[in-house]
Each structure stands twice: as structure tokens, then as C-alpha cells.
Amino acid sequence: xxxxxxxxxxxxxxxxxxxxxxxxxxxxxxxxxxxxxxxxxxxxxxxxxxxxxxxxxxxxxxxxxxxxxxxxxxxxxxxxxxxxxxxxxxxxxxxxxxxxxxxxxxxxxxxxxxxxxxxxxxxxxxxxxxxxxxxxxxxxxxxxxxxxxxxxxxxxxxxxxxxxxxxxxxxxxxxxxxxxxxxxxxxxxxxxxxxxxxxxxxxxxxxxxxxxxxxxxxxxxxxxxxxxxxxxxxxxxxxxxxxxxxxxxxxxxxxxxxxxxxxxxxxxxxxxxxxxxxxxxxxxxxxxxxxxxxxxxxxxxxxxxxxxxxxxxxxxxxxxxxxxxxxxxxxxxxxxxxxxxxxxxxxxxxxxxxxxxxxxxxxxxxxxxxxxxxxxxxxxxxxxxxxxxxxxxxxxxxxxxxxxxxxxxxxxxxxxxxxxxx
Numbered sequence: 001x002x003x004x005x006x007x008x009x010x011x012x013x014x015x016x017x018x019x020x021x022x023x024x025x026x027x028x029x030x031x032x033x034x035x036x037x038x039x040x041x042x043x044x045x046x047x048x049x050x051x052x053x054x055x056x057x058x059x060x061x062x063x064x065x066x067x068x069x070x071x072x073x074x075x076x077x078x079x080x081x082x083x084x085x086x087x088x089x090x091x092x093x094x095x096x097x098x099x100x101x102x103x104x105x106x107x108x109x110x111x112x113x114x115x116x117x118x119x120x121x122x123x124x125x126x127x128x129x130x131x132x133x134x135x136x137x138x139x140x141x142x143x144x145x146x147x148x149x150x151x152x153x154x155x156x157x158x159x160x161x162x163x164x165x166x167x168x169x170x171x172x173x174x175x176x177x178x179x180x181x182x183x184x185x186x187x188x189x190x191x192x193x194x195x196x197x198x199x200x201x202x203x204x205x206x207x208x209x210x211x212x213x214x215x216x217x218x219x220x221x222x223x224x225x226x227x228x229x230x231x232x233x234x235x236x237x238x239x240x241x242x243x244x245x246x247x248x249x250x251x252x253x254x255x256x257x258x259x260x261x262x263x264x265x266x267x268x269x270x271x272x273x274x275x276x277x278x279x280x281x282x283x284x285x286x287x288x289x290x291x292x293x294x295x296x297x298x299x300x301x302x303x304x305x306x307x308x309x310x311x312x313x314x315x316x317x318x319x320x321x322x323x324x325x326x327x328x329x330x331x332x333x334x335x336x337x338x339x340x341x342x343x344x345x346x347x348x349x350x351x352x353x354x355x356x357x358x359x360x361x362x363x364x365x366x367x368x369x370x371x372x373x374x375x376x377x378x379x380x381x382x383x384x385x386x387x388x389x390x391x392x393x394x395x396x397x398x399x400x401x402x403x404x405x406x407x408x409x410x411x412x413x414x415x416x417x418x419x420x421x422x
Contacts, residue, residue, distance in 0.1 A: 031088070060250065071360070075356035075359025078204075078205075084131055092188060098115075127355045146342055150283040162273050231348070238368070240398040246368065275330040299414070302339070
């Protein structure tokens, strides 16, 4: 029987690989609505039941912190395990069950537990799918396949949000949970369509497979992450970006709906649909720019989008404002969805720590993302929505300063030149 290190694209036929990549794309489409559960609808769902902006932001932050704490251990586990498909299935089921808890009760502790469970499950799904992708197409094909994965993921988010908005408006918010359950079942079916033999588990962690050899013994220690200076700069820049970006979508929905300028379900769906439609295009553009000019320019553009987004959100709290505000979100997030995993995989190629590196970067940026809803929520209560958006948008100026200031260090790494690890 073949060992895990002898399986994968080199040991299986092209048919298995094509089947696996198509199933990956379908998985990314359906897992988009499953992974976050009620996702962006949580804020307006709780607002309709008497919650205010501050407590809403606080429970979101609790979930963010839980996810942040789990991402690095999750990445390490994905590097180690050969049951990546099972990880996606189990965590997807847990996400759906956690979301349905909120339907049963909107008590503070129930909502908090649900958000923590959802965040932990989400921390596992991301590295698992990234690891499977790398194991199927390897480093050479990762940029292109990840770009396609992300485009399908954003398309799934867009379709899911559109359907959720219509179902929420037509049948009530409970219908949104049922849609998430349907998408979850379809996502699990897609995971099962990925042939296990198509995944090279050594390549999935950034090691080239050699038949009959224990690849785990060639993996570097976790110190490799701290020796990679471009990785540390990337994580810091992303943390500052997400400190401002994390609260923008739920806060803008609360601001417009709270002012009586939009239906809760339909407006929230519109904010997601607009952003995700732009993200589809941004993902494909990022894939092409990265292949030709490297990742540095891709991330520079993504960081520059947030200050402009904050300025527009603070100036125009109107129903039509969703179009420019969320289009800029699509540019920033869409570019990063391709550039960040691809860049981390390139920086840590050969270390055997690619997925724990993905998790570590997610952890650091999660510090910003988890604090953002609480900061944004309480800022909105104390100084108003307009000023809150201006301040949140300004956090990305630090990201721009880091990215431009360390350009000499970052450009070689972003161009795909693997760093030397001592």
C-alpha cells in the first residue's frame, strides 16, 4: 500500500488531479455560506431583538479572539494530519450547529458561545482547504489554483448573501439559517468528491515528497517563522489593516438600518453581494498581477483601499453608499485573499511549516479583526458613526507605512524568491 508521501499529483493520474481541483472550486463555492453561519446578518438579527451596537461588537470580538487563538494550533494540526478532508467535514457541521443555537436563544452567553464555536471551526477550515490545495497542485500551481478557489469562494458568498437577503425579507431571518445548512450539506458532498490519493500530504506542508522517506523529519522548527522577516512585516501590516476593516461591514449596516434607510435583511445582503462581486474580479486580477509582477503591488493596492473606504463610509451613511463603500471592501479583501496565502506559501516553501505559518499570520491579523468590532461599536456609541468610520479607515495608513518603508526587504520575497532559513 502506498505511503502518504508517495501519493499526490506525481503518483496519481491527471484525471484525479482535475477531479480534485474541480471539487476544490465547488467546495469553496458552497463553504462560503456554511463557514460563517449567519455571518454578516448577525448584527441586524440581534439589533432586531433589542441589542445595541456596543454589546453586538463585544460578542463578535469574543468570537474573533477565539478564532485568533486557534489559528496557529490549527495550522500546526493541518501540517501534521492526513485527515484534512475529515477536518473540513467535522468543523463544517460544528459551525452549522453553533449557528442554530442563536435561533433557540438570544441570551448573551448563548450568542457568545455560538460565536466562539463558529470562530474555532472557521480557524480549522481555512488552513485545511489551503493545505489540500497545496497538496494537490504543489507550489508551482498554488497561485493559479488559489486564485480560482478564491473567485469561486467569493461567488458563493455573493450568491449566498443574495439568497439570504431575499429569504430573510420574504420568510424571516430563520430562513437564512436553513440556507446555510443546505450549503453546508453541499460543501460536505464536495469534500467527499476529492480523491484522498490526490493529496500529497508532504507537499501540503511545503515539503517535496520523496517515496519511502519520513518527510516530517525534514520539517524545520517553529523558529523558522520568526527568522522570516518579510513574514513578520506582512503579519504586522495585516493586523493594522484588519483593525480598521473588521468592523466596517457590520457597522455600516447598523448605521444605515438604524437610520431607517434600508430593510435589515435586504440591505445587509446588498453589502455582501456588492463586495463579493468585486472580490471575484479582484481575485482573478490578483492572480495575474502576482504571476507577472509579484505580490508586493497586489498588497499595496489592498492596503490603500481602506482609508478611502473609511472616508466614504463616514461621509455618506445612505442606502446608495453601499455601492462605493463595499466595492472598496471587495478590492481590498479580494486582492488579499489571493496574495496572503500565496505569499506565505512561497516564503515558507521547504520549511514544512506552511500551514502553521498560514495560521500564525491569521492569528496576528486576527488580533486586529477581533478588536475591530468592539472598538468600532463603542466608538459609534460615544462619538457617532461618522467619526468612527474615519478613525477605522485611518488604521490602514500604518499598513501602508510598513509596506512602503520595508519595500527593499519585501519586494524579493513578494516576487517569489524563497528566503534562506538559517
